[in-house]
Amino acid sequence: MSQLMEKLTQEQQIEVKRQMTLYSQGVQEIIPTEELANKIAKSLLENKPLKIKLGLDPSAPDVHLGHTVVLNKMRQFQENGHVIQLIIGDFTGKIGDPTGKSVARKQLTDEEVKHNAKTYFEQFAKVIDMEKVELHYNSKWLSELNFEDVINLAGKITVARLLERDDFEERIAFGKPISLHEFFYPLMQGYDSVNLESDVELGGTDQHFNILMGRHFQEKFGKEKQVALLMPLLEGLDGVEKMSKSKKNYIGIDESPQEMYGKAMSIPDELMNKYFELITDFTPEKIGMIKNQLETGELHPRDAKMLLGKTIVRMYHGQEEAEKAENHFVSVFQKGSIPEEMPEVQWQGDLDISLIDLLVHLNMLSSKSEARRMIENNGVKLNGNKVDDAQLHLVITDGLIVQVGKRKFAKITL
Amino acid sequence: MSQLMEKLTQEQQIEVKRQMTLYSQGVQEIIPTEELANKIAKSLLENKPLKIKLGLDPSAPDVHLGHTVVLNKMRQFQENGHVIQLIIGDFTGKIGDPTGKSVARKQLTDEEVKHNAKTYFEQFAKVIDMEKVELHYNSKWLSELNFEDVINLAGKITVARLLERDDFEERIAFGKPISLHEFFYPLMQGYDSVNLESDVELGGTDQHFNILMGRHFQEKFGKEKQVALLMPLLEGLDGVEKMSKSKKNYIGIDESPQEMYGKAMSIPDELMNKYFELITDFTPEKIGMIKNQLETGELHPRDAKMLLGKTIVRMYHGQEEAEKAENHFVSVFQKGSIPEEMPEVQWQGDLDISLIDLLVHLNMLSSKSEARRMIENNGVKLNGNKVDDAQLHLVITDGLIVQVGKRKFAKITL
Numbered sequence: 001m002s003q004l005m006e007k008l009t010q011e012q013q014i015e016v017k018r019q020m021t022l023y024s025q026g027v028q029e030i031i032p033t034e035e036l037a038n039k040i041a042k043s044l045l046e047n048k049p050l051k052i053k054l055g056l057d058p059s060a061p062d063v064h065l066g067h068t069v070v071l072n073k074m075r076q077f078q079e080n081g082h083v084i085q086l087i088i089g090d091f092t093g094k095i096g097d098p099t100g101k102s103v104a105r106k107q108l109t110d111e112e113v114k115h116n117a118k119t120y121f122e123q124f125a126k127v128i129d130m131e132k133v134e135l136h137y138n139s140k141w142l143s144e145l146n147f148e149d150v151i152n153l154a155g156k157i158t159v160a161r162l163l164e165r166d167d168f169e170e171r172i173a174f175g176k177p178i179s180l181h182e183f184f185y186p187l188m189q190g191y192d193s194v195n196l197e198s199d200v201e202l203g204g205t206d207q208h209f210n211i212l213m214g215r216h217f218q219e220k221f222g223k224e225k226q227v228a229l230l231m232p233l234l235e236g237l238d239g240v241e242k243m244s245k246s247k248k249n250y251i252g253i254d255e256s257p258q259e260m261y262g263k264a265m266s267i268p269d270e271l272m273n274k275y276f277e278l279i280t281d282f283t284p285e286k287i288g289m290i291k292n293q294l295e296t297g298e299l300h301p302r303d304a305k306m307l308l309g310k311t312i313v314r315m316y317h318g319q320e321e322a323e324k325a326e327n328h329f330v331s332v333f334q335k336g337s338i339p340e341e342m343p344e345v346q347w348q349g350d351l352d353i354s355l356i357d358l359l360v361h362l363n364m365l366s367s368k369s370e371a372r373r374m375i376e377n378n379g380v381k382l383n384g385n386k387v388d389d390a391q392l393h394l395v396i397t398d399g400l401i402v403q404v405g406k407r408k409f410a411k412i413t414l
Numbered sequence: 415m416s417q418l419m420e421k422l423t424q425e426q427q428i429e430v431k432r433q434m435t436l437y438s439q440g441v442q443e444i445i446p447t448e449e450l451a452n453k454i455a456k457s458l459l460e461n462k463p464l465k466i467k468l469g470l471d472p473s474a475p476d477v478h479l480g481h482t483v484v485l486n487k488m489r490q491f492q493e494n495g496h497v498i499q500l501i502i503g504d505f506t507g508k509i510g511d512p513t514g515k516s517v518a519r520k521q522l523t524d525e526e527v528k529h530n531a532k533t534y535f536e537q538f539a540k541v542i543d544m545e546k547v548e549l550h551y552n553s554k555w556l557s558e559l560n561f562e563d564v565i566n567l568a569g570k571i572t573v574a575r576l577l578e579r580d581d582f583e584e585r586i587a588f589g590k591p592i593s594l595h596e597f598f599y600p601l602m603q604g605y606d607s608v609n610l611e612s613d614v615e616l617g618g619t620d621q622h623f624n625i626l627m628g629r630h631f632q633e634k635f636g637k638e639k640q641v642a643l644l645m646p647l648l649e650g651l652d653g654v655e656k657m658s659k660s661k662k663n664y665i666g667i668d669e670s671p672q673e674m675y676g677k678a679m680s681i682p683d684e685l686m687n688k689y690f691e692l693i694t695d696f697t698p699e700k701i702g703m704i705k706n707q708l709e710t711g712e713l714h715p716r717d718a719k720m721l722l723g724k725t726i727v728r729m730y731h732g733q734e735e736a737e738k739a740e741n742h743f744v745s746v747f748q749k750g751s752i753p754e755e756m757p758e759v760q761w762q763g764d765l766d767i768s769l770i771d772l773l774v775h776l777n778m779l780s781s782k783s784e785a786r787r788m789i790e791n792n793g794v795k796l797n798g799n800k801v802d803d804a805q806l807h808l809v810i811t812d813g814l815i816v817q818v819g820k821r822k823f824a825k826i827t828l
Contacts, residue, residue, distance in 0.1 A: 154595035181568035
């Protein structure tokens with residue numbers, strides 16, 4: 001037991017253990033664990049909340065469940081009285097990629113940064129209490145640095161250490177160029193921690209290197225080192241790749257209840273436990289119970305998945321919508337029927353139209369070639385009947401129900 | 415022949431060739447030669463002088479003959495109407511070494527930078543016309559750069575390219591650390607050339623990498639690229655290592671005529687041609703003649719070396735001193751006699767003294783143990799007679815001549 005721990009009352013010691021158990025849930029790695037326990041102890045002794053840092057890339061503000069892995073962990077800290085430091089990496093965003101090679105790192109205007117930050121906050125508000133959050137824009141301190149400051153910063157790290165970062169190491173090995181400015185992104189992230197005196201920095205395991213930079217630079221600047229708390233990466237609906245917008249394997253937290261629920265049902269069985277652990281607000285006990293029941297066969301995987309889907313919808317749309325989504329799913333997919341509610345389209349075009357044009361006009365498919373493929377693959381129904389003739393012309397009647405795939409419906413009114 | 419050359423009159427074409435021959439004399443490498451010829455042609459066509467850059471490290475202002483290799487080349491450009499850009503690297507000097515590991519790169523104050531620059535200029539004035547020189551302190555533009563500018567600069571170069579620099583490559587190979595800030599010194603040198611739009615940068619072959627950075631960054635910033643003009647490194651009096659203060663194998667341009675001449679006589683025979691070529695103001699024709707006469711035996715190496723010594727003294731102290739130094743050398747070393755002129759010391763101590771104490775008191779040797787060794791090695795004479803008894807006590811008489819080694823004399827007066 002550390003000296004610090006000995007100063008705690010027995011009650012406080014139990015509290016440290018309780019928080020440690022909570023924060024360790026679902027975590028990939030805490031670097032180092034003892035320091036986190038010490039920080040919690042100190043926070044109790046001094047009645048001072050810990051500063052929990054999360055850095056945000058302002059270029060991609062669409063939040064999906066992959067992001068909530070970290071957000072849920074932040075929420076746990078927040079619910080125990082600690083302070084969240086949200087850092088918008090606007091300095092980086094405003095610089096963009098000076099080589100102009102990376103499309104992802106295009107230069108953002110002040111307007112865009114602000115708009116994207118606002119988008120983040122609206123979505124984050126569904127998981128954490130945004131009123132208690134500290135907001136920071138790192139351009140505030142980074143744009144103040146002059147060349148001499150930058151050289152002093154650079155003097156505190158070696159080239160070899162930077163080259164240890166996996167992606168740099170790989171590019172060197174394969175002879176792919178690394179532009180020198182790229183070395184500065186980890187430096188900036190580290191310097192943010194120096195500036196904000198963060199106690200803990202959260203991130204996915206892919207942030208391992210960058211978050212350790214915070215520890216490195218805090219030490220070099222004579223500050224107390226932050227603890228790195230790394231969360232596992234959440235595989236997307238394909239069960240293989242990290243959930244991401246570009247892979248189209250994500251559930252966005254702004255998606256409709258039906259869409260969310262339907263996508264949740266497509267999660268591979270073997271990922272279910274991980275999803276329960278990382279993206280729901282269930283207690284460790286409840287998750288343990290579910291795991292147990294799945295193992296013994298008491299709980300059918302499909303039912304567990306429906307619980308997962310309902311829980312996700314409940315977290316982002318509330319109890320009522322969660323139940324509706326479940327009912328919808330049951331009626332459409334389990335009973336194979338047409339749902340009670342669906343979008344209605346007031347038709348204003350020609351009544352005589354090819355099926356392909358109709359599908360594109362209704363925005364149910366984005367191109368004629370896609371529409372053709374979908375018809376040929378038996379993915380289109382009219383009033384519940386499959387259509388497989390891609391050349392079909394039809395006359396639109398009032399109340400016609402068009403279905404694409406399993407979940408897209410439209411009812412036409414004249 | 416390039417398009418540019420075709421625009422020149424025949425007279426101008428001859429002039430380009432003349433200048434090219436002159437500037438090529440003694441040079442190790444011109445990168446690339448054609449561009450230098452084009453720049454000279456353009457300068458003639460537009461009646462605009464070329465800008466010839468030389469960067470100076472403000473931390474070591476003692477100028478020795480090794481430095482004059484480059485200075486003599488600068489002088490040739492200056493004598494042909496081109497403009498010398500002297501750049502004091504004060505920005506680098508003021509930063510020092512942020513890791514604090516390099517003693518050579520200690521942080522300099524403004525005062526020190528100015529004082530060292532002045533010391534440079536006084537010495538340079540012996541070789542180039544300082545009134546026609548453009549003086550620049552690179553802190554003027556480098557201290558203006560903010561973090562964003564630095565990142566943009568860093569975005570214009572790859573890590574792999576920087577690691578190509580010999581010393582970096584070697585340190586990586588041997589696992590020795592390179593601090594990230596060290597990558598910025600070549601960047602700064604390159605950016606200086608962007609800022610000053612230099613046409614030619616001069617330096618020793620050890621500056622190969624850094625001078626090419628100027629070409630690299632000028633191109634990246636859309637400027638005309640400078641030509642790198644690299645001079646060979648001058649070996650010092652030991653004939654092995656590069657002339658440098660720390661190796662004590664140098665002839666300083668502020669040294670006394672006798673010291674200069676004496677040191678020149680100790681240059682190894684095989685280096686004589688190189689010295690004539692690199693540090694005298696002789697024309698290529700005259701140097702060719704000397705080489706030729708040495709080969710045929712018409713000129714004795716000792717006489718050639720005396721010509722070299724006399725020339726060096728003449729360049730830094732004038733004709734009269736050069737002749738005096740020669741006469742002194744002839745009388746002391748060739749005739750083995752005591753020179754006509756020597757420092758006189760008004761004796762104020764005890765007349766009864768040990769020889770060892772006397773040598774130390776006269777500052778002719780720096781410690782008793784050194785004095786003892788010198789006596790034991792037959793290196794001390796009194797009134798022209800060798801003394802080999804290290805225990806000798808003597809009574810000082812008016813006019814006593816003390817000699818240490820071949821060249822140190824003192825005459826004591828009472």
